[in-house]
Amino acid sequence: MIKTIKASKSEKILFIFLICLSIFAFTSFFLLKNKCLFVEKNNLNKLNFNDPDNIAVMNVECGNVIIELYPDISPKAVERFKILIEQKMYDGSAFYKVSENTFVQAGDIEYGNINNLDYSKIGSGKSGMGLLKSELSNDFKFTEGSVGFARATEFNTEDSEFFITLKEIPIYQGEYTPIGKVVYGLDILTKIKTGNKVFYVLRPDYIKTFRMFNSN
């Protein structure tokens, strides 16, 4: 015959404490895992722009990043950028080069698409549209949220890759072709997965869609 043993008061308290602790740990795990939890989403329907033809919307895991393009500063680069967006060539493009709180880089059409990542060649891919001449501006300051065309060591090698600065980088002034500036959603970019001390990110985050504002 099994004898029923009544739990003491302290055992009951301990039991309740353990249950509370496990609930807290369980919910915390899912809450903390969601890196986008406290990031403000940008609802496109509520936004108005003076020059909507030069507004691009990059959708990533945590929401929409709104970029204003500057064709007056770098007409050829912006023209190329728009073509690549309109042809949806940036969709699935991985942020393969990320320096924490410094910059994020994506746009390797050939080897940097999330569906066809080639880690051995990433960063050397081509769009097939040819190289562009650098359009440098000694006046454009690469402040927080600036978008620039990436290039190889030499100038005049811009193609499709671009970077977005997450802080002011004065040394980039006059070094890279400016494309535009993030007007909404910079905090979203700070959530992009980094390589932890190294540039190249394994299993990187990627651009879900990239569209011109007027096409949305």
Added chain:
Amino acid sequence: MKILFLFILIFHISHVNADEIYNLIKIPNLEIYKLKNDNNIRYLSAKDNFKIGVNKNISCDKVNINNLNSKFPLIEKNLNRYNSNFLKKIKLKYIVFCENLFISEINTGGIPNHKNRTLILDINFNKKYFERMMHHEIFHMIQNTHIEYFDEDKFSSFNLTSFNYAECSTCSDRLNLDLYEKTDGFLTEYSKSIPSEDMAEIFSFLMTDKEIIEYKINSDKILNNKVNFIKLILAKIDKNIL
């Protein structure tokens, strides 16, 4: 404990700061020393040791900032002699300061790299030759960016037919940088290593001790030919440089 120490040591040695400057000129662990200058040159300093190049054969240590502060006025004075237009032509934009610069385990004063528009300078290089060393390295950038002008065969033909340069600058023991009393076509022992070092030595003396060279060439025909050769080419690149 030993394993922990080893781990810390490995982490310390292999620590590379993957930052915005590395992204630009492919040298890790740098920080801005002085950005705004009249000739648009940008000065960077090593905040930590770094290794770069093929098989990491170039190494340099972080700078002691007090050491750099004390030497910077002299460095800046010398580099201010080059205008921004000229620096653009020779693809020099970044001066990287570090200490104890080695290439393939050989101590050197500077390493120019026109592809990255960078000149790495060892601020601990021998004080006696330091100013001249800077101009010497800048000459290599001039030559590398205008290689079509510097016909080494023609330059070598000024020497006596019995003279032969070494195979490379580091494969001879002709390393002394002191000015010869009697030049006989060469300013220093290092001039005898290879033609480009010979040219660089002439250029560095023209930048730092022009009067001495002008005096020496009066009694040294070979040296006179070499100096005129260099002057003629430099005038094609920039009339005001000498």
